[in-house]
Amino acid sequence: MKIKPQAAIIIVIAIFVVGIVAANLGGIWKTQSTKVPVKYRDEKLAEVYNPADIRGSYSFSEISSLFKIPLKDLADAFGLSEGEAANFKCKDLETKYAGSQYEIGTGSVKMFTAYYLGLPYTPSEETYLPGAALQVLKEKGKMTKEQLEYVSKHLLPAKQ
Amino acid sequence: MNNKKRSAAALRRIVQIAVFALVFFITVSKWLAEKGISIPFASQASLHAVCPFGGVETLYQLVMTGMFVQKVHSSSFILAIISAVTALLFGAVFCGYICPFGAFQEWIGRLGRKLFPKIYNRAVPAKLDKALRYIRYIVLVMVVYNTAATAKLVFQNADPFYALFNFFTNEVAVSAYIMLGVVTVLSLVVERPWCKYLCPYGALLGLFNKIRIFKLRRSKSTCINCKKCDKVCPMNVEVSGKEVISDLQCISCHKCTSEVSCPVKDTVTISVRKEGAAHEN
Known part of the structure; x- marks a missing residue:
């Protein structure tokens, strides 16, 4: 069976179009975050949202609502006023903490959320929190001993 | 070039311009x-x-945790599957x-071909x-390893594709701008330098050339032996020396085919089986 290049590319484009339309109709074509994190695979936590799936586009108020963490606690932990925090996106932390000794970003929010709720979370790389976060976690969080130990060693100095 | 040949080349150009415009519009x-x-x-x-390569980058994370790597969505993964099917x-x-x-x-290369005709793509x-x-x-x-280890799109900081389409935003790392500059300058003397030497997605898709169903064939x-097919190949594949062009570098641009450049009808073609193979069996 022989085929011309023109026919080949038309078939290729058709495969792309049909594939995308089918994925769309099937509800699996997502080009943006659905703002609903996946749940843990562990049976015991099967109904609990996994903070590891928090995206940079999540605002603090969305995290507050999804994970039932008071917005004030998130704001205090990351050095924001409550008013600022409502529409503040996780990815904006990188700009806020630009020039710091260590990166503070979406990974920091994932870790803070998990540790605040006492949920399992293993940072995929060295992750740091602002100094103020430790106080919030100690007062309101449900950190395990190991989590407390990790955070204590991964804090930005208080002024940053 | 006759009209039929022109139409095959024009169709390719139209597809390239349309996709480029679409991606630019999206960003x-x-x-x-x-x-x-x-x-x-x-x-x-x-x-x-x-970008379908995001689907490749996130594969490990998806299998292990059921989550996509930061910034990657299901659309990337679906595009990666579709691309694999076409490959x-x-x-x-x-x-x-x-x-x-x-x-x-390629477009930068057209300029390079005019500026440096003697060394273009032979430098x-x-x-x-x-x-x-x-x-x-x-x-x-x-x-793939570093994305799996960090669950971040580590490649973004060196990705000239990302820099090209986001040059007007403040999201591009300096290293990506540098890579884009280097690739652009090199494109003046080497055709598709990124594809030839550095593109990880091209490396992966090229593997499919070994198992593709519709193969590029040259009829001995x-x-x-005019070697026109060799001259037009952007990836410098020696088409004239092969009967089946399964080179890992082939990008299936079809420039070598009889429908585009080869001057002899039905000599470089795309087919499932070798002509006459059914009779031979």
Whole structure:
């Protein structure tokens, strides 16, 4: 069976179009975050949202609502006023903490959320929190001993 | 070039321009949306959402945790599957027709061909060229491994494709701008330098050339050995020396075929089986 290049590319484009339309109709074509994190695979936590799936586009108020963490606690932990925090996106932390000794970003929010709720979370790389976060976690969080130990060693100095 | 040949080449150019324009429109509409200006009917997809390589990068994370790597969405994964299906049929046709960064290098190359006609696409010594072409496999392994280890799109900081389409935003790392500059300048003397030497996705799709269903074939019996196919190949594959062109570097641009450049009818063709094979069996 022989085929011309023109026919080949038309078939290729058709495969792309049909594939995308089918994925769309099937509800699996997502080009943006659905703002609903996946749940843990562990049976015991099967109904609990996994903070590891928090995206940079999540605002603090969305995290507050999804994970039932008071917005004030998130704001205090990351050095924001409550008013600022409502529409503040996780990815904006990188700009806020630009020039710091260590990166503070979406990974920091994932870790803070998990540790605040006492949920399992293993940072995929060295992750740091602002100094103020430790106080919030100690007062309101449900950190395990190991989590407390990790955070204590991964804090930005208080002024940053 | 006769009309039929012209139409095959024109179709390819139209597809390349259309995809390039679409991707550019997507990134601009996303950027405008972040500034509070939304374009009616335009989605707010990011560049990552329409790049199939994101689907490859996230594969490990998806299997292990059920989550996508940061910035990657299901659309990338679906596009990666679709690209794999097309590659299984026609080889790395995504590189030859769809990839807007490949098209960008080709367009710069047209200028280079005019400026440096004597050395264009022959500037790198053969031995060095051969060695350099292994680098993209190293890049592929490094990117997949590091993305799996960090759950972040580590490649973004060196990705000239991302820099090209986001040059007007403040999201591009300096290293990516530098890479884009280097690739652009090199494109003036080497055709598709990124594809040849560094592209991890091209490295992966190129593997499909070994198992593709519709193969590029050269008929020895009708070939007049004019080597036109070798001259037009952007990836410097020696088409004239093979009966089945399954080279890992082939991007299935079809420039070598009888429908585009080969002057003899039915000599370089795309087919499932060798002509007459059914009779032989």
